[in-house]
Amino acid sequence: MKKADIADDWFLWYTSLWTTDWCTKEKSCIFAASNQQNCVMKKSFIYGVAVEGDNFTDREKETKRLKQDFENGQNVILISPRRMGKTSLVRRVQSLVDKKTLSVVYIDAYDCRNEYEFYNKFAAALMKQTAGKAEAVMKNIKEFLVRLSPKVGFSPDPSSEVSLSLGITPKEYSPEEILQLPQRMAEKMGKHIVVCIDEFQQIGEFQDSLNVQKKMRGIWQLQTNASYCLFGSKKHLLSNLFQNKRMPFYQFGDILFLQPISTEDWKPFIRGKFEEKNISISDDLIEKICATVQNQSSYVQQLASNVMLNATDVVTEQTLELAVEDLLNQNSLLFLQQLDGLTAYQMNFLKALANGTNANFGSKTVLNLYDLGSKSNVSKIKSVLTQKELIESSPAGIVFADPVFQLWFTKEWCK
Ligand SMILES: Nc1ncnc2c1ncn2[C@@H]1O[C@H](COP(=O)(O)OP(=O)(O)OP(=O)(O)O)[C@@H](O)[C@H]1O
């Protein structure tokens, strides 16, 4: 029996749902999002998952720019702190492009531990997301991955997705052949393909990562019918991948730093949600919600949600205070874990930061005041805390990476 026939067998088998490693975060995230969004009638504010429709606000400029990049075949790199809205934005643009001429494929690399796990996810996403119906997925596989016998699963629910496990190994396909897929498929389909890779910094963790990156860049940069949107939130890792002259992905595309949504743009969104519940909230208090969490998108929605839960007819200063307390409690376990294993010097550095020191940590005064050890010790502390994503560099100097962690740390450790 030929491999293609085996594939056909799988196709006709119509067995129960296959669980493959494909449907991990990506899928559960989509389900969580759609589940939450299906219950939008009850839930006014959504946080922690990618948002769409009524739960997505503003980002007009960024949406326009990214859409243009996709349409022009421009490679783009999207960077922002955690939970600022990268995935939501990319999915938004994905929903807006003209599907007749452009196919946007979304891949989340967060759980890829090595090169071939990535290629499997990459190829599976291309096979599925350029197809739609199960028959078309199989047609894609037969046409573009003839040497494979994939495992395909179908759910009895026609609206749910096909699960697909390709099982690509170096024996059947070389990295080059897999990386060429977007171009080959785009040519055949007479469309442009944009491949969006979320949590791209994961590639930097692979064994022999530099060579993998060289292969990727070498092939992708020559493709005329496919382009790439690479994004993630680990700023220090991404900056190293894309802004370091010695790295293969240096100047691979336009870099877009996703900024926080402005308070002015949050105002109508938040006010509207409160009005739907017949609760009145002043502009002043909306401004305070945004300022408390430094406009970090997910926290704005979480805090607004807490405010709504604490409010009756009118939101007061006291409602907001209770809501902030709830926010700190909701996150405190996670924050405590983040402090696990920190040395006394590292804790002292965070205390200095919480007390408003953002620069000159190596000066005698700061070293002595906060007991940070020697000047060279300060560089080590900075490096560890950056790796742990507790702090980051900004134009204002060193700052906490997470505004709510900052509030919590200041309250708990700087009494
Ligand atoms: N345009 C938006 N309008 C309203 N809320 C948003 C918007 N973008 C993001 N959010 C809020 O931020 C949360 C996180 O969004 P999203 O998952 O898109 O961010 P991300 O940057 O991809 O996060 P991560 O760093 O975890 O990958 C959402 O659940 C939502 O609460």
Ligand SMILES: [Mg+2]
């Ligand atoms: Mg994301």
